[in-house]
Amino acid sequence: MKEKKATTAAAPAAAKKRSGAAAAPASKKRESGGAGRGRPRKRARDDGDGDGDGDGDGDPPSHGDLISKLPDDILGTIISLLPTKDGARTQALARRWRPLFAQEAAQVESWFHSRALDGLQDLHIRFDLLDRRHQPEKRYPLPPSVLRLSSTLVVATISFCEFPKEIAPSVSFPLLKQLNLWRVSISEDVFRGVLSGCHVLESLALEIMGDVGCFRISSPTLRSVRLSACFPNKGELIIEDAPSLEKLVLSSSTNVRDNIRVIRAPKLEILGYLSPCISEIQIANLLFKSLTPASLKNTISTVKVLALEFSIPDLDDVIDVLRCFPCLEKLYVIYFRFLNIPLKENVHQYDPTDQVKCLETHLKELVLETYEASEQDVCFVKFFVLNAKVLKKIKFGVSEKLGKEWMADQYRLLEMGARASPDAQLEFLCRADVNPFT
The missing domain is CATH 1.20.1280 (Monooxygenase)
Incomplete structure (x- = not known):
């Protein structure tokens, strides 16, 4: 069956062009000279609302x-x-x-009753705000008729709307694999009801939600969860049971007061961004408070890709985190330079008797999104050059194209001649091309 798609945000370009073309002649002024010059023109009545027959400036009635x-x-x-x-x-x-x-909401409600949408698989519905400046939190009710399509949807992206307070237990989404909710007002009970009706859901994305302080997720099929600035105030995400979950992505704007708890996700391989801004994150028996491990004895062996976010590249903090992920293969680090913190003078001294397991046997790739070749940048990267024994590649996100002389200088500063892994190579990329989750 050919896939059907629908979106409320799409408007025919031709409609816009016709409207613009029709209005253009009305804006032209009469050329100077000729018999018409200086002839008085009647001024249309202007009631202040633009409801007159003219444009309010003495011109003839416009097409608008x-x-x-x-x-x-x-x-x-x-x-x-x-x-x-x-x-x-x-x-x-x-x-x-x-x-x-x-009247448009009523029209939208009627649209979804159309037989033309029978079998719809891909739905993108967005009720943009009527007036964001004066009503920043206003959301439109989700048309109940949308739910009649639930049996055929495969992908659903829903934005700027309010879910009904109650959803019938019989509502089911048997084919839905991807659900994206952005600026949606939904209660915890309704969210649980929607999720329980998704029998093959693989991907869930939640961003800037409202009216809820806690999301509880249990799904036997879910493989990816993405959370971005989800709670307006203090909130909590609890992944209670997700036996198929492989990827948990927390955006860099996750609230400083948020708590993240992953009770059971035995296949979790990709995790990030972990940041000191997250008040508390717990994965199985591993607990971080502002990214500081509560105990270095608890570890997670399933995680292969980890993304960290710092205000500065604090090597000691990173090493403590690495101890908790002994099988880590790829480390992605992003940091910001808005804090005035003194640079550390020396490279971290790695104690061979206190080994970090992933540096000894697993870490193959290091990625830095923002590399400016500062003294602190160099010290941070040089630690991995000198101590990561199976490292194959270090990727640097740089802001501009760099010359061969500059890159040769980086090889010298990073002491690539003394690298712990003979296979380690440097790669300089545009920052836009650096992504930890690809």
Whole structure:
């Protein structure tokens, strides 16, 4: 069956072009000279709302004003063809347009009853805010008719809306594999109900949610969870039972007061960003408080890829974290330089009797998103050059194209001639091409 797609944010480009072309002649001024020069023109009545027949400046009626004289049904159709945010802006045209956009929700409700959407697999629905400046938290109700498509959806992206307070237990999403919720208001009970109805869900993304302080996730099929600035205040994500979970991605904007708990995820391989900004994160018996391990005796052997975020590249903190992931193969580090902290003078002295297992037998790749070749940058990378025994590649995210002389200088500063792994190589990339999860 051919895949069907629908989106409320898509507007035909032709509609925009026709509207722009129609309005252009009205904006032209009469050329100087000729019999028409100096002839007085009647000024249209202006009531301050742009509802007159002219444009308020003495020009003849514009095509935009003529459009305003069309019947409501036709104007409503015009608005429905626009992206939601542009449809909302039509209210500023004149008083005549103001009640029309409010009818759009009813139109959307009717759209999803259309037989043309039977068998829909890919849904992207976005109710952009009517007025973000004055109503930043306003969200539109999700049309109940959307749920009639639940039996065929494979991918669903839902934004700027409010889920119904109650969803019938019979609602099921038997084919849904990917669910993305962004700026959605949903209660904990409704979220649990939606998730329990997703029988083959593999990917879940939550970003800037509302009306909930805790998300509990249990899914036998879920493989990827992505959380980004999810809670408006202090919040908690609890992954109770996810036997298939392989990837847990926490955005760099995760709230400083958030708590993350992963009770059971025996296949977790990709984890990040871990940051001191996260108040507490617990994975099985491993507990970090502001990224400081509560105990160095507890470890997780399944994690192969780890992303860390720091304000500065603190080598001692990184080494303590590495001790908790003995089978780590790829380490990704991002840091910011907005704090004025003195540089450390010496490279960390690695004690061979107190080995970090991943440096001895597993770590093959180190990635730094922001490398500026400062003294602290060099000290941080040089530690891995001199101590990671199976390292094969170090990738640097740089802000501009660099010359051969500069790169040769980096080889010297990083002491590549004394590298612990003879296979280790340096690679300098544009920062945009550096991604820990690819």
